[in-house]
Amino acid sequence: MSAEFDLKIHDTLADANLQLAIYTATGRLKDKRIEVTADDRLPDYQELRTQANALKKHAIDNLDHYLEEFERNVEAHGGKVVYCKDATEVSDFVLDLARRRGARLIVKSKSMTTEEVDLNERLEHHGLESVETDLGEYIIQLAHEKPYHIVAPALHKTRYDVADIFTKELHVARETVPEKLTLIARGVLREKFLKADIGISGANFLIADSGAVVLVENEGNARLTTSAPKIHIAVAGIEKVIPRAQDLAVFLKLLARSATGQLLSVYTSFLAGPRRTGEVDGPEEFYVVLLDNGRTKLLPDRSKRQSLYCIRCGACLNACPVYRKIGGHSFPWVYSGPIGAIITPQFMGVSHEPALPFASSLCGACGEVCPVKIDIPKVLLELRSDVKKSEAREGQNRIEKLAFRVFAWVMTHPRIYELAGRMAGSMAPAGDGKWIHSVPAPMSVGPMKAWLSQRDLPPSPSRSFREMWRQR
Amino acid sequence: MSRDNILHKVRTALGRSAGQAVADVPPVRLRLPEVAMEDRIALMRSRVEALAGKTARVPTMDAAREFVAAAIAGKTAVASNAPYLEECGIAGLPGVRSGIREVAELTEVCARVDIGITSADYALSDTGTLVMIASPAESRLVSLLPPAHLAVVPRERILTGLDELFTLLPDPAAQTSSMVLITGPSRTADIEQILVRGVHGPGQVTVVIVG
Amino acid sequence: MGNQVSLFVTCMVDQLFPKVGIAMADVLERLGYRVDFPEQQTCCGQPAYNSGYRAEARTVARHFLKTFQASETIVVPSGSCTAMVTHHFADLFQKEPETLALVHAMEKKVYEFATFLTEVACVEDVGARMEDVVTFHDGCHALRELGIKSAPRRLLAHVKGLELREMAPAEECCGFGGTFAVKFAELSGAMARTKIDAILGTGAHTVVSLDPSCLMQIQGALSRAGLNLRTMHLAEVLASR
Missing domain, CATH: 3.40.50 (Rossmann fold)
Structure with a gap:
């Protein structure tokens, strides 16, 4: 485990206020999801999950076909599709377009994909102003942080934190009431919307048969981003494509329920190309950036490619007892929680943070709530195996490897196993039937020390089961 | 260029060749429940109200005009170019700007007035949703920039839900560049999970059902 | 199905909580089952599997399959170890069709204790x-x-x-x-x-x-x-x- 990962986990666990904030917020989202997916509220929930999984599997298994169909249809409606292999190509495309159109101000609606490629930082580095307009994203942009949660980016900030950030960055009078803080943001951002030259959004879905981009949100900032400026650019991962507009009837029922416990989010925008003849408003230019940035690396493995089915609802984060303790910023990349734990190693390589797939009790809560039925625990186990293979190649972690070889040998030799058990039992401190609080210093190492740092140890029984059985 | 490179990588990883057809497309899943109109209306109203939207039901187009006239009294409003609003006489009410066909003027007016009046193309009763399809008759900004949105919907446009919408419109892109589903007032819970309405879009939504 | 059951007590019960295994045997016997304990048993291999050591897990899993091959019904005082056999052994032997057939046969014979009582013994x-x-x-x-x-x-x-x-x-x-x-x-x-x-x-x-x-x-x-x-x-x- 990297020292950084270890330290971030420790610091988050030690921060009582943060612990309460994470646990309360995720608990509320989790309870709302449970309520609206219950049998009496959504009787065909499991059927919808099965269909969503089948559709995603089909779309990913035939990804090239649907990308080309999507591209043809976007172009038929007067839009343009731009394929980008990485972060640099995305920012180069936006910068070049901005230069050609004389654009200076960009408004952005929430997009994990643009977070992934640090788009704001790249654009601002070249002198453009790029403003996040989702309230949570705006707060963390002003705080110079990364999103804490896929759907609730500022989950870790209290109203007082937000008040401090607004006072410092916007030079406004200090307010601590959430309604008033929201109004301040609305005022500042409304002006940006009306002046902006370009609007950049993400995409929740790309619809192959319509050439449409679908955006789901609650605030109206994505609608403004895609309606007010003359140019709309949607930045989407290539995995976002689904076959038909009609499939939205399945995905939309699952997405908002899983994310926030709503039946539908307040605004679902289905956008196909620039403003058409006769339409009064809407952008004059429409671009869809299709981003690879490592996604194609996930395709060859038939099992692990299911990681690309994700619709970014965040339900697995809210259900995860690990996320609920260590929060979003302990994770090594922008994607946190169980889904982050399976996609980060595949995008960045398993050695980026080899401990990440192991930071799970494998409780399975993530797989149980995933609306597209990604078997996250299964992928975690596969990644654990990949990590060990990579360590073996690099000659790392040899002692652990040896320990498991010994384990396998002992477990296939019952007499040795019994003898080893008896030896361990005779060495264990006598607890007089009581649980053991500490062991002598020479024994307090490795796993023993780690266990005892948190919990007591069971006393060793006088006889093993097999010994008792023989004497029965 | 990256296009061909990415598509090539995708095909290689999936073991597919260029132009290869797809097999076993999962069938479309749309379920159309039979729900009587009165039940649709009742559900539509309860869903909108559960989201802190307001609803009203009026018997005739004249009554719709009177309801809107009372609702906008003392305030400024902009109406979309929907023929239905014209037929109801709503577009011609005093204090209502309508007939705008130029984007700069529309933006300026919508950013200034108190209320935006539209006639939704459809409504979805099981979620309390308004369906707004951009066209010469309905712009995007009227239901977006003003702090309040008032939609006048004849009852026959009330569908059961998403499945019926996508049965009627298998491909919305065939007729519009923008279809927006509106389910309640604009909201956020980004600060301490406390619900605040009217962030960027209208904080008030009123649905007037005619008939 | 006869009334003979084999215990797989798990390594943890064997070494640390033997009374659990004895209690399980008592309950089963009280219900009229004849209980045996295949002495060759050790572990299901889950520690290695969950730690990413699949080759080692496979070795231990093979030992389990051999140990319990002759048993008609196997009862386990652990949901986790039961799931290792019924849900994960198959992953380990995807490339060995013969062993995989043994795994699938084994999946049908292994029961977690509470499930065995309610679904097989029907009590x-x-x-x-x-x-x-x-x-x-x-x-x-x-x-x-x-x-x-x-x-x-x-x-x-x-x-x-x-x-x-x-x-x-x-x-x-x-x-x-x-x-x-x-x-x-x-x-x-x-x-x-x-x-x-x-x-x-x-x-x-x-x-x-x-x-x-x-x-x-x-x-x-x-x-x-x-x-x-x-x-x-x-x-x-x-x-x-």
């Missing part, structure tokens, strides 16, 4: 009596991989003198997770303490579960916190009279 009342207020902890693999939810509760409902109080939330992990408990000790400990808060919220005196590993985590944390609550395996409760 809910085993004639147990225990005067106590208890809460039940769902082991994650029993709950989510094996879908066990009502069986242990139905069995507990028939224990005379026993009152069951549900935790809120009942379904959250205790934080054990095998080597996770020591690789991420501080995090695992924090999860256990959250679990204990839920347990204390019920006012129960005893925590019951199907999984010895969860009970070790919970008892270890209870003991560390100086709390005077006890943990019991379901088999121990059902053996009480």
